[in-house]
Amino acid sequence: MKIKIGIAGYGNLGRGVECAIRQNPDLELFGIFTRRNPESVKTAFESSKVYCVDDILNFKDDIDVLIICGGSATDLPVQTPEFAKAFNVVDSFDTHARIPEHFANVDASAKASGKVAMISVGWDPGMFSLNRLYAEAILPDGKDYTFWGKGVSQGHSDAIRRIDGVVDARQYTIPVDEALEAVRSGVNPELSTRQKHTRECFVVAEDGADKARIEHEIKTMPNYFADYDTTVHFISAEELARDHSGIPHGGFVIRCGKTGAESENTHLIEYSLKLDSNPEFTASVLVAYARAAYRMNADGMSGCKTVFDVAPVYLSHKSPEELRAHSL
Amino acid sequence: MKIKIGIAGYGNLGRGVECAIRQNPDLELFGIFTRRNPESVKTAFESSKVYCVDDILNFKDDIDVLIICGGSATDLPVQTPEFAKAFNVVDSFDTHARIPEHFANVDASAKASGKVAMISVGWDPGMFSLNRLYAEAILPDGKDYTFWGKGVSQGHSDAIRRIDGVVDARQYTIPVDEALEAVRSGVNPELSTRQKHTRECFVVAEDGADKARIEHEIKTMPNYFADYDTTVHFISAEELARDHSGIPHGGFVIRCGKTGAESENTHLIEYSLKLDSNPEFTASVLVAYARAAYRMNADGMSGCKTVFDVAPVYLSHKSPEELRAHSL
Numbered sequence: 001m002k003i004k005i006g007i008a009g010y011g012n013l014g015r016g017v018e019c020a021i022r023q024n025p026d027l028e029l030f031g032i033f034t035r036r037n038p039e040s041v042k043t044a045f046e047s048s049k050v051y052c053v054d055d056i057l058n059f060k061d062d063i064d065v066l067i068i069c070g071g072s073a074t075d076l077p078v079q080t081p082e083f084a085k086a087f088n089v090v091d092s093f094d095t096h097a098r099i100p101e102h103f104a105n106v107d108a109s110a111k112a113s114g115k116v117a118m119i120s121v122g123w124d125p126g127m128f129s130l131n132r133l134y135a136e137a138i139l140p141d142g143k144d145y146t147f148w149g150k151g152v153s154q155g156h157s158d159a160i161r162r163i164d165g166v167v168d169a170r171q172y173t174i175p176v177d178e179a180l181e182a183v184r185s186g187v188n189p190e191l192s193t194r195q196k197h198t199r200e201c202f203v204v205a206e207d208g209a210d211k212a213r214i215e216h217e218i219k220t221m222p223n224y225f226a227d228y229d230t231t232v233h234f235i236s237a238e239e240l241a242r243d244h245s246g247i248p249h250g251g252f253v254i255r256c257g258k259t260g261a262e263s264e265n266t267h268l269i270e271y272s273l274k275l276d277s278n279p280e281f282t283a284s285v286l287v288a289y290a291r292a293a294y295r296m297n298a299d300g301m302s303g304c305k306t307v308f309d310v311a312p313v314y315l316s317h318k319s320p321e322e323l324r325a326h327s328l
Numbered sequence: 329m330k331i332k333i334g335i336a337g338y339g340n341l342g343r344g345v346e347c348a349i350r351q352n353p354d355l356e357l358f359g360i361f362t363r364r365n366p367e368s369v370k371t372a373f374e375s376s377k378v379y380c381v382d383d384i385l386n387f388k389d390d391i392d393v394l395i396i397c398g399g400s401a402t403d404l405p406v407q408t409p410e411f412a413k414a415f416n417v418v419d420s421f422d423t424h425a426r427i428p429e430h431f432a433n434v435d436a437s438a439k440a441s442g443k444v445a446m447i448s449v450g451w452d453p454g455m456f457s458l459n460r461l462y463a464e465a466i467l468p469d470g471k472d473y474t475f476w477g478k479g480v481s482q483g484h485s486d487a488i489r490r491i492d493g494v495v496d497a498r499q500y501t502i503p504v505d506e507a508l509e510a511v512r513s514g515v516n517p518e519l520s521t522r523q524k525h526t527r528e529c530f531v532v533a534e535d536g537a538d539k540a541r542i543e544h545e546i547k548t549m550p551n552y553f554a555d556y557d558t559t560v561h562f563i564s565a566e567e568l569a570r571d572h573s574g575i576p577h578g579g580f581v582i583r584c585g586k587t588g589a590e591s592e593n594t595h596l597i598e599y600s601l602k603l604d605s606n607p608e609f610t611a612s613v614l615v616a617y618a619r620a621a622y623r624m625n626a627d628g629m630s631g632c633k634t635v636f637d638v639a640p641v642y643l644s645h646k647s648p649e650e651l652r653a654h655s656l
Contacts, residue, residue, distance in 0.1 A: 019589050023468045044589040100653050120656055127462070129656045130640055131599075134455070136655070137616040137643035138609075140351045259612055261347050261372040265604035267612075268578075271459075276593035281466075284587055284595075288465040308651055312458055313636040315465035323636055325428050327464070328448055328457045 003294050004030040004062060005287070008053060008083065009069035010041055012247065013092065016283025017067050018044050024287060026317045030063050060086050065290040067091075069283075077102060084109040084117040084304075088293045090286050092122040099125070099306075107304035116297040117304045121289045122282040123273060124148070128253050130307050131271040135255035139267060142257020143188040147175035147196060151249025151278060159224045160201055163217050165209030168237060170244040172200045175252065186256045186266040199230040202244050204237045249278035288315045331622050332358040332390060333615070336381060336411065337397035338369055340575065341420065344611025345395050346372050352615060354645045358391050388414050393618040395419075397611075405430060412437040412445040412632075416621045418614050420450040427453070427634075435632035444625040445632045449617045450610040451601055452476070456581050458635050459599040463583035467595060470585025471516040475503035475524060479577025479606060487552045488529055491545050493537030496565060498572040500528045503580065514584045514594045527558040530572050532565045577606035616643045 005021055007014045010032050021029045022045075031049040034041050038050040051059070056066075066087040070076050072095045080091045084106055093102050099120055110117035120126065124146070132144050153173050160169035179196050182189045201218055205211055215232045218225055235243075250273040259265050275281045289307070292314035296305070313320055318327070333349055335342045338360050349357045350373075359377040362369050366378040379387070384394075394415040398404050400423045408419045412434055421430050427448055438445035448454065452474070460472050481501050488497035507524050510517045529546055533539055543560045546553055563571075578601040587593050603609045617635070620642035624633070641648055646655070 016587065019587060023587070096656065099656055100649070103652055125656045127466075127597075130462075132655045133640050133644055133651060134458075137619075137640075137645075138455075138612045140645075259344070259347060259351070259605060259608040265608055267604060267609050268600075268602040269455075270598075270600045270602075272596075272598045274596040274598075276595060277587060280587040280593055281595050284466045291465075306652060306656055308641040308648065308656065309639050311637050311639045312461050312465075316461055317465075317468075320636065321428070323461060324431055324634060327460045328424065328427055328453045328634055328636065 002026055002028040003291060004028055004064045005290055006030050006056070006059070006063040006066040006087070007032045007069060008056070008066055008079065009075065010034050010036075010043070010050075011069065012279035013283055013286075014067075014069035015044050016277070016280040017069060017286055018048055019280065020284045020287040023284075024291070024317060027287065027291065030059065056083075057086060063087055064294045065090060067286050067290055069286075077105070080117060080119060081105045081109040084115055085113050086115075088115045088117070088290075088297050090118040090121055090290045090293055092126075092282055092286060093120045094122060094125055096125065103304050103306070111303045114297075114302045116293045116301055118289050118293045118306070118310070119304060120306055121286050123275075123285060124251070126282075126285055126307055127273070128251070128271070131253040131269075132255075133308060135253070135257075135269045135271075139255055139257025139259070139269065141259070141263065142255050142267075144253060144255035145183045145191070145196075146251065146253050147180060148251040149173040149175050149197065149249065151251070151275070152244075152247050156199065156201075156224055159221060160203060160218055163214055165206050165214055167204040167206055168240055169201060169203045170240060171202075174198045174200060180252065180254075183254050183256065184268060184270070186268065188256055193227045194229060197228060199225055199228045201230065201232045202235050202240060203232060204240050205234055246276065247278045248276055249281075250274045291315060291317065330354055330356040331619060332356055332392045333618055334358050334384070334387070334391040334394040334415070335360045335397060336384070336394055336407065337403065338362050338364075338371070338378075339397065340607035341611055341614075342395075342397035343372050344605070344608040345397060345614055346376055347608065348612045348615040351612075352619070352645060355615065355619065358387065384411075385414060391415055392622045393418060395614050395618055397614075405433070408445060408447060409433045409437045412443055413441050414443075416443045416445070416618075416625050418446040418449055418618045418621055420454075420610055420614060421448045422450060422453055424453065431632050431634070439631045442625075442630045444621045444629055446617050446621045446634070446638070447632060448634055450613050451603075452579065454610075454613055454635055455601070456579070456599070459581040459597075460583075461636060463581070463585075463597045463599075467583055467585025467587070467597065469587070469591065470583050470595075472581060472583035473511045473519070473524075474579065474581050475508060476579040477501040477503050477525065477577065479579070479603070480572075480575050484527065484529075484552055487549060488531060488546055491542055493534050493542055495532040495534055496568055497529060497531045498568060499530075502526045502528060508580065508582075511582050511584065512596060512598070514596065516584055521555045522557060525556060527553055527556045529558065529560045530563050530568060531560060532568050533562055574604065575606045576604055577609075578602040619643060619645065
C-alpha cells in the first residue's frame with residue numbers, strides 16, 4: 001500500500017511535488033487540488049488528476065497526506081489550519097518571524113483532528129534550521145552563520161518589477177567570498193549585512209525609460225537594497241529569457257566552535273546546498289516530510305510539528321534495520 | 329536540576345567528555361569511573377571525582393546518563409549491554425559491520441531495564457550517518473560519497489607501529505581533491521578506493537633499521553595500505569612530537585541528485601567537518617546525545633537507539649518554543 005499524497009495549489013512548488021513523488025517507490029499522487037478551473041491546469045504528467053479545491057473534503061479518506069503549496073504571505077496562514085482539521089498536512093511556511101503564531105494556529109487544528117501537521121518544511125526554514133540546531137547542540141561555545149546564494153530572490157525580483165519603467169527583473173543574492181573565508185578561518189567575525197551578501201540585478205526597462213532613475217530607486221530601496229552593495233545591469237527581454245530563466249539557489253550554514261580544557265581546539269561544521277531549482281528541491285524536502293507525517297500519525301502522534309520534532313528514521317523509505325546496517 | 333553525567337573509561341575520549349560537559353549549562357559531571365587505581369588518574373579539572381568502575385552500581389540512582397568511553401574492539405561489546413542494565417547510556421561504537429549485532433545485544437538489556445541506550449554516536453557513525461540519511465531521503469535519485477580527512481587514523485598508525493624497526497608513527501588519511509571536485513561537478517563518478525584517498529605516513533625508525541624494507545612493508549600491507557597511494561616520510565622522534573602530536577580529523581558527505589519531470593535539474597548537498605581534535609569533537613556529540621537519552625527516557629522511551637531515532641529537539645538545551653522562534 002503506497003502512501004497517497006494530495007497537492008493543494010499548483011505553481012512551481014506544486015509541480016515540483018508532482019515530480020518528486022515519482023522518485024519515491026512508497027508514495028503515489030492521489031491528485032492535485034486547484035482554485036483554478038481544473039481543466040485549465042497543465043500538469044507535468046498526463047496521468048496526474050486535477051480536482052477543484054472546493055471538493056477536497058470529499059476525498060478526506062482517500063488522501064494520506066496533503067502537501068500545501070500556497071504562499072506564506074496570505075495562503076498558508078489560512079489554508080494550513082483549515083486543512084489540518086481533516087488531513088495530515090505539510091507546508092513550507094517561511095515567514096520566520098511569524099512561525100510561533102502559525103504554529104499555535106495549526107497546532108490547535110491538528111490536536112483537535114488527531115492529525116499531524118508539519119510546518120515550515122524546506123531548506124530555510126528546514127534543512128538549514130536543522131543544521132543550526134545540530135551544530136549548536138554539539139558546539140555550544142561557538143557561533144553560527146547562514147549565507148544564502150548564489151540564487152534568485154523572488155521577493156527582491158518582485159520589488160524591482162514594481163518600479164515605474166521596469167518591464168521585468170531578476171535579482172541574485174550572492175554571498176561575499178571574503179566573509180565566507182573569515183567565518184571558515186575560525187575567528188567568529190562580526191559581519192554587517194553589507195559584508196555578508198551582495199545583490200546583483202538584471203533589469204529590462206521600458207523603451208525610453210530613465211535608467212539612471214531606476215538604478216537609483218533600486219539601490220536606495222529600504223530593507224531590500226539600501227543596506228547592500230547592489231549592482232544593476234540593464235539587459236533586453238531576450239537576454240533575460242535566455243540567461244536568467246532558471247530558479248537556482250543555495251547557501252551555507254557554518255558553525256565554528258571551541259572545545260578543550262582551555263578552549264584550545266577549534267572545529268568547523270559546514271553544510272551547503274547548490275540547487276539548480278529552488279522550488280524542486282523544496283518540493284523534494286516536503287515529500288520526505290510527508291512520509292514522516294504519515295508515519296508519525298500512524299504511530300499515534302498528532303499536533304503541529306516542525307523538522308525539529310521529526311526523528312530522521314521517519315524520513316527514509318528504508319527500514320530501521322536496513323538503515324542501521326547500511327547508512328549508519 | 330542539572331542532568332548528572334557519569335563517564336566510564338578515561339582516555340582521550342573520556343577527557344573530551346569531561347571538558348564538554350562544562351560547556352552545557354544544564355549538565356554536570358557526577359564522576360569518572362576507571363579500571364585503574366582512581367588515585368592514579370590525572371583529570372583535566374581538579375574538581376572531577378574519580379571512582380573505581382567496580383563500585384559503579386552503588387551510584388545507580390545518582391547518575392542520569394553514563395557515557396561509555398571504551399574502545400569498539402573489545403570494551404563496548406561487553407560494557408554497553410552490561411551498563412544498560414542499570415543506566416541510560418551512550419557509546420561511540422564505530423565498527424560499522426558489527427552495528428546490527430551490537431544493537432541487538434544492547435536493545436535486549438535496555439528494554440529489560442527500561443533505560444535508553446544510545447549507540448554509535450559521534451561523527452562517523454553519527455553526524456555523517458545523519459547526513460547520508462537526510463540527503464538520500466530528499467534526493468532519492470542520486471548517489472552519496474563519504475570522504476575522510478585530512479586526519480589521523482589511529483588504526484593505521486598502530487599498524488605501522490607493529491612493523492619491526494618502527495619506534496613510532498603517525499598516519500594521515502587525505503581525500504583526493506580531484507575526486508572531491510568530480511563529485512561536486514554532479515557527474516556521480518565511480519571512484520575506486522585509490523582514487524578517493526591517499527595515505528601519508530610519518531615514521532620514526534630505530535637507529536640502523538632498514539628503511540627501504542619498512543617502507544615496502546607499509547606500502548604493501550593488505551587492507552591498510554596496499555589499495556592506496558601511500559607516501560612514507562622518515563622523521564626524528566623530536567619532529568614527530570613537534571609537528572604531529574595533534575589528533576585532527578574531518579571529512580565530507582556529499583550527495584548529488586536529480587529532480588524534475590525529465591531529471592533536468594541537479595542539486596548538491598554537502599556536509600563537512602574540520603576538526604582540531606577528533607576525540608574532543610566526538611565527545612561533544614556524545615554529550616549532546618546524553619541529554620537526548622535522558623529526556624527520551626523521561627518521555628517514557630526505552631531500548632537501544634541510534635542517531636536516526638532521535639528527534640533533533642531532544643539535543644538542544646533550549647526549549648521547543650525558543651528553538652522555533654530563533655533557530656527555525
